Amino acid sequence: MAERRIRIVMxxxxxxxxxRGAKVVARALRxxxxxxxxxxxxxxPEMIVTAAIQEDADAVGLSILSGAHLTLFPRVVxxxxxxxxxxxxxxxxxxxxxxxxxxxxxxxxxxxxxxxxPLETIVRWVREHVRPRGVRA
Amino acid sequence: MSDDRPREWKERFTTISxxxxxxxxxxxxxxxxxxxxxxxxxxxxxxTRGIHPxxxxxxxxxxxxxxxxxxxxxxxxxxHYLLQQGTTGLxxxxxxxxxxxxxxxxxxxxxxxxxxxVAVDTVEDMKILLAGLPLDRVTTSMTINAPANVLLAMYVVxxxxxxxxxxxxxxxxxTDMLKEFIAQKEWIVPPRPSMRFIQDMLVxxxxxxxxxxxxxxxxxxxxxxxATAVQELAFTLADGIxxxxxxxxxxxxxxxxxxxxxxxxxxxxDFFEEIAKFRAARRMWARxxxxxxxxxxxxSWWLRFHTQTAGVSLTAQQPLNNxxxxxxxxxxxxxxxxxxLHTNSMDETYxxxxxxxxxxxxxxxxxxxxxxxVVNTPDPLGGAYFVExxxxxxxxxxxxxxxxxxELGGMVRAVELGYPQREIAxxxxxxxxxxxxxxxxxxxxxxxxxxxxxxxxxLRIDPAVERTQIERLRQVRASRDPGAVRRALDxxxxxxxxxENTMYPIVEAVRARxxxxxxxxxxxxxxxxxxxxxxx
Numbered sequence: 001m002a003e004r005r006i007r008i009v010m011x012x013x014x015x016x017x018x019x020r021g022a023k024v025v026a027r028a029l030r031x032x033x034x035x036x037x038x039x040x041x042x043x044x045p046e047m048i049v050t051a052a053i054q055e056d057a058d059a060v061g062l063s064i065l066s067g068a069h070l071t072l073f074p075r076v077v078x079x080x081x082x083x084x085x086x087x088x089x090x091x092x093x094x095x096x097x098x099x100x101x102x103x104x105x106x107x108x109x110x111x112x113x114x115x116x117x118p119l120e121t122i123v124r125w126v127r128e129h130v131r132p133r134g135v136r137a
Numbered sequence: 138m139s140d141d142r143p144r145e146w147k148e149r150f151t152t153i154s155x156x157x158x159x160x161x162x163x164x165x166x167x168x169x170x171x172x173x174x175x176x177x178x179x180x181x182x183x184x185t186r187g188i189h190p191x192x193x194x195x196x197x198x199x200x201x202x203x204x205x206x207x208x209x210x211x212x213x214x215x216x217h218y219l220l221q222q223g224t225t226g227l228x229x230x231x232x233x234x235x236x237x238x239x240x241x242x243x244x245x246x247x248x249x250x251x252x253x254x255v256a257v258d259t260v261e262d263m264k265i266l267l268a269g270l271p272l273d274r275v276t277t278s279m280t281i282n283a284p285a286n287v288l289l290a291m292y293v294v295x296x297x298x299x300x301x302x303x304x305x306x307x308x309x310x311x312t313d314m315l316k317e318f319i320a321q322k323e324w325i326v327p328p329r330p331s332m333r334f335i336q337d338m339l340v341x342x343x344x345x346x347x348x349x350x351x352x353x354x355x356x357x358x359x360x361x362x363x364a365t366a367v368q369e370l371a372f373t374l375a376d377g378i379x380x381x382x383x384x385x386x387x388x389x390x391x392x393x394x395x396x397x398x399x400x401x402x403x404x405x406x407d408f409f410e411e412i413a414k415f416r417a418a419r420r421m422w423a424r425x426x427x428x429x430x431x432x433x434x435x436x437s438w439w440l441r442f443h444t445q446t447a448g449v450s451l452t453a454q455q456p457l458n459n460x461x462x463x464x465x466x467x468x469x470x471x472x473x474x475x476x477x478l479h480t481n482s483m484d485e486t487y488x489x490x491x492x493x494x495x496x497x498x499x500x501x502x503x504x505x506x507x508x509x510x511v512v513n514t515p516d517p518l519g520g521a522y523f524v525e526x527x528x529x530x531x532x533x534x535x536x537x538x539x540x541x542x543x544e545l546g547g548m549v550r551a552v553e554l555g556y557p558q559r560e561i562a563x564x565x566x567x568x569x570x571x572x573x574x575x576x577x578x579x580x581x582x583x584x585x586x587x588x589x590x591x592x593x594x595x596l597r598i599d600p601a602v603e604r605t606q607i608e609r610l611r612q613v614r615a616s617r618d619p620g621a622v623r624r625a626l627d628x629x630x631x632x633x634x635x636x637e638n639t640m641y642p643i644v645e646a647v648r649a650r651x652x653x654x655x656x657x658x659x660x661x662x663x664x665x666x667x668x669x670x671x672x673x
Contacts, residue, residue, distance in 0.1 A: 014233065014248070014249060015233035015234060015236070015237050015239075015245065015246075015249055015323070016233050016253065016323075017317075017320075017321050017322025017323050018322075018361075018362075019322060019362075020361070020362050020363050020449075020565050023562050023565070023566075024363075024565060024566055024569050027562075027566050028569075038671045039671065040668075040669055040670075040671035041322050041669060042237070042245075042322075044244075044245060066233050066249055066252055066253055067249070067252035067253055067488070067489075067598065068233075068247075068248035068249045068252060070248070071247055071248025071249075072248055095486065095487065095488070097487050097488055097595055098487075098592065114453055115452070115453040115486050116452055116453050116454050116579075116581075116582045118573055118583070119569060119573055120573060
């Protein structure tokens with residue numbers, strides 16, 4: 001049986017409007033064969049989690065440049081868990097200091113991509129770490 | 138020999154915006170140029186060589202470092218520090234909730250207060266921000282757009298309460314909503330009502346604030362979002378055309394407000410492309426103002442501009458290399474004839490800059506001004522075959538875009554159609570692909586990398602800022618006259634509904650201690666919130 005395509009919700013939490021990174025990554029993932037739903041800007045964690053559940057996403061990619069990542073990324077993870085979707089893989093990127101990366105990972109963010117990461121690295125990581133939900137052992 | 142062409146180490150030589158560059162340039166490439174018609178001496182129409190006859194021999198550019206973080210007190214301290222260090226103009230960065238018109242205690246502000254700039258909720262915050270500053274002598278540039286009318290009103294009221302007269306206040310509000318919809322994406326209401334607020338500000342500024350630049354037409358954010366140099370030039374000038382049109386439609390004679398329009402450009406790594414962009418911008422704007430809008434005053438023809446070095450060109454890898462990038466960019470801005478300049482700090486891909494990093498950035502400008510000798514004569518590159526040919530090339534390509542936008546019905550319509558947004562997303566993706574294929578090399582990122590990066594110190598914002606800010610906001614709300622606030626907000630709503638100038642009631646609402654969020658809620662109620670169609 002052919003595996004269904006992996007679905008990724010790309011979202012911009014927070015109030016900053018720097019969507020260049022989110023769009024470039026969304027397009028690279030789409031070109032790599034994933035199904036990508038881009039939520040647009042200025043999303044609250046609640047809006048992102050609702051989108052992820054409605055779209056039956058396997059992963060959520062978060063992009064942020066406003067400095068509010070320590071507040072907003074863990075909130076997305078927590079809301080997914082509360083709504084029974086704790087197995088949705090959450091990854092993110094943006095202007096995020098190195099020392100914040102372990103904090104985000106401890107909060108349940110699977111991977112954080114900082115500036116200069118090649119698109120190929122992100123695509124490869126998604127390919128290796130995201131599986132269609134419900135198919136996992 | 139089978140091939141007598143000199144060997145070259147690349148197939149194509151291109152600018153960072155992917156314009157192909159010929160093997161060499163000579164007299165044939167500038168044969169069409171007429172010195173008097175197309176260049177003119179510095180200070181002469183069409184100002185390709187600069188707006189002043191003496192340029193930096195008369196006066197250096199303003200060294201204006203953008204700053205603002207944490208609380209109003211923190212930012213005020215940074216301003217006093219910058220003035221002591223020799224900066225000559227202030228520039229305020231606001232935090233995201235302020236940019237979007239939310240108070241600091243709004244649920245959407247959580248985690249964002251004071252992060253990327255200073256939080257301003259009421260005129261009380263503005264008074265702290267400006268405390269002790271000589272507001273009749275320094276000029277203040279405020280990077281604020283969607284709620285620019287509220288922040289301008291706060292500046293006026295804070296200054297008046299500190300004893301200054303409004304006619305003596307000098308500075309700039311960015312107010313460029315078209316580039317927000319195109320690139321920077323901090324908005325409140327949709328494009329058309331946004332243009333109406335700008336018309337009210339233009340009229341208010343013309344009547345009340347003779348030294349204030351209400352609008353700074355900005356290519357910076359367009360470029361940072363991934364536009365090419367040509368797109369930055371074209372979309373910025375097309376935005377300018379839309380604003381001039383709006384001012385005329387508001388009943389202002391063009392020469393009454395055009396002299397106080399200013400521009401704001403990016404300066405990226407491609408040295409000659411950037412210099413050509415600035416020169417082309419001046420020539421194009423002079424002709425647009427004179428020929429298209431019939432402006433008579435020389436000052437209306439001038440394209441005066443601020444430049445910021447390209448934040449997007451900085452790398453997180455080997456951050457000290459960024460000092461070199463900023464130096465090259467700053468030099469291009471000066472050779473391009475900028476009126477003011479912000480140099481980025483080496484650590485800005487991590488966080489807001491530390492004081493030491495800011496000092497190096499400012500010193501870079503001072504070294505260019507006082508040690509490099511490039512200020513000794515205006516437009517020192519004028520007449521160089523390559524520079525003139527590239528200037529004409531950028532002009533021709535940008536003119537094609539402007540014609541396309543005119544054809545769509547002008548920039549407001551083009552924005553509603555998502556046209557510039559799509560062009561930029563396309564260009565930014567193409568650039569990223571070129572980087573991935575190593576057709577474009579970025580030192581330290583896809584070439585000349587080091588395995589272990591040495592960490593540099595970064596600035597952390599104290600999370601207590603959010604709590605104290607919310608506390609102060611609540612105190613202001615508790616200590617004001619609620620009836621007066623209600624009446625003042627109703628007056629704003631009435632002006633919106635009845636087509637009166639909104640600036641006057643906004644000033645009174647601010648004086649009554651209405652908050653930023655309360656005033657912007659009046660806008661949201663009247664016009665609804667803008668939602669962007671998500672384009673990838």
